[in-house]
Amino acid sequence: MDQGAFLELDGIASKYGSTSVLSDINLRIERGEFVALLGSSGCGKTTLLRVLAGFVNPSAGRVVVRHRDVTGLAPDKRGMALVFQSYALWPHMTVDQNIGYGLKLKGVSKAGIAEKVAAMETLLGLQGLGARKPIALSGGQRQRVALGRALAVDPEILLLDEPLSNLDARIRLTVRHELRVLQKRLGITAIHVTHDREEAMVLADRIIILDAGRIAQNGTPEQVYNQPGSAFVAAFMGAENSLPLSGVVKADTFVIAESKINETAQIPMRCSPLSDGEVEARFRPEAARLFSITESCPDDGIRFRGTVATATYPGGYWRHSVRVGEHEILADGHRAFEPGEQVIVHVAPQALFLFPSRDRPKPADHQQQMGISTPTALT
Template sequence: MNAGERPFLDIADVTVSYGATRVLDAIDLGIREGEFVALLGASGCGKTTLLRTIAGFIMPDAGTVSVNGRDVTRLPPDRRGMALMFQSYALWPHMTVAQNIGYGLKLRGHSRADVARRVGEIAALLGLEGLEGRKPAALSGGQRQRVALGRAIAVDPAILLLDEPLSNLDARIRMNLRHELRALQQRMGITAVHVTHDREEAMEMADSIVILDRGRIAQRGSPEEVYNRPASAFVAAFMGAENVLTLQGAMDGGAFSIAPGPFNAGCRVAGPLPAGGVEVRFRSEAAQLAPADAAPSTDEGTLRLAGEVASTGYPGGVWRHTVRLGDPAEGGAVVLVDAPQPFAPGQAVSVALAPQTFFVFPAAGALPVSPPDSRPADRSRRLEMQQA
């Protein structure tokens, strides 16, 4: 969201507790009109609680929820201009497709003719023509998902809330419906907030990803930003950089020098970082695997590791190797590395990580050299707007 732009959906300092357990801790999040935002995180991180707080099913202990400048924090769900699509679809089993889609319109007092017209438009839009007379039991999972979506958008919501609506579908249907749902959201210009635990789903569908960790925003950014520039070791791991090494080093001029170790050569990376231990993370597909006697890289930013292949498997497309670095009893590590061809178990290998393919963070318990502003970026922008 650009500086000076007022959020269409504005979550300000929202805190929610269940008894003595704080589930959301002063969440600040601004979403612009027409934006598709994915709330991503592990189970228990607070993403569904945040979605239900936005919807009005949970009242926050503190903070506000505003839509287009209007405070809706204490309004019931049906007066917020939002529609929520549930994981279970929640279709009425005794109603037909047409009756399910038109249910919200009927509750709002629309005439029978208006309901029929709108249901026809939605059925055509979602590829449900000819199925209007069927009941949910006679539909496939993908068709039921479309009916649930049709019911949600039939009432022309300003904001569409999606609670893992694709998680009950098989992989092939889920992949197709990701693209259909995203295309529909863009065509209609609806502001959407989508809860998911599926990283790939969030990356493919969202304009912006919000990663939650224990009730707080760990990072918010575009899919490219959170994937290539994770703000913390937690975010890097969640975005697939699950290989982890603990190495030593110190600042040297404007860069951080990783010291040579039992299984790694020295290299220089962008600072600042605290002297001592650092946590290095990388993805299995980011590394280059080669025989141990291969010519080393001359780039001082490349991290080179020496190890031995412990096992080899073929998950599809590439060969995946378990590589043992050093002696685990003496601080060594085991990492996964992909390669286009297999290396035999027991073979000595070199693992090369080019700059920008690995991420370096202060080790657990270490303090950053320059502590960042503790205010979330959205809160900073809100303060700037208020001061303008």
């Protein structure tokens, strides 16, 4: 194991009865790092956070903090604090009492508690609210109180279980920024569970994407967004458009064959596990540019032939549903194309992700637990 890592998860597995929830989780997190555990509901991210916190005992593996095995320790002996999704504030206690609750359990003097609570309220912008109870606070204020209660005990590691999910969109953006600034200011190690990819991208230094209890990819926000290591990761990071293609590998280029839906294209590859035959192409709606059949479009990348099905205006751009052969994709544009209009859909090479077809065996090393999974993004 890496002797320099501050927090390590070594071969963590977890089961509920005979059902496997986590399998072979290996992670190394440095001091002061902000890591997001990202995935859809049921992927195991909250269970992993609770294993870290000590609320769930792993069926295998170890949790190590500063080279000390804490797997068998109680939650209050691990140097961690957890902020729950529901905030879990005591409704009968004031803001002061909620923030100071953990300190009281630790036997800190009344003067020490008052001093620490005042410091937390100043830090979190809660001055003047100390005598209020949670029912008299806004959602954003309750979130700050829950965060203050966690930080008051000076944890080495802050665990966040979707603490922003109960806030409305406008407040969530503000609190998200405040949380990131606060984490950097304090230099605290934070592990944040979320299903919101934008939230993970904005907050985290590193993103761990989980799928069915396993690590699908581990990398910086830029890496998981621009170099997805699997079709699952690409789709989760917004590349939901999927089309089947075929071609052959020639040196460092994948030559896509012409078909009824696309023209031939030569796409440079980076470290790709592709081989001759069928592939799955994925790209984001904002990466697809629409052209009428009478317009010229760029020579690089790939061009698909399609027919516009619908056009809607979500604000700032037009989103089109385009029929491409037997498939339907989404493509954004600055102007509306009419339903029934024949169009060319152009995707630049750096925005096109190719993966082995799901109907074909994948290379054994296509996904890696540690580091960045072998990228199949094309440039």
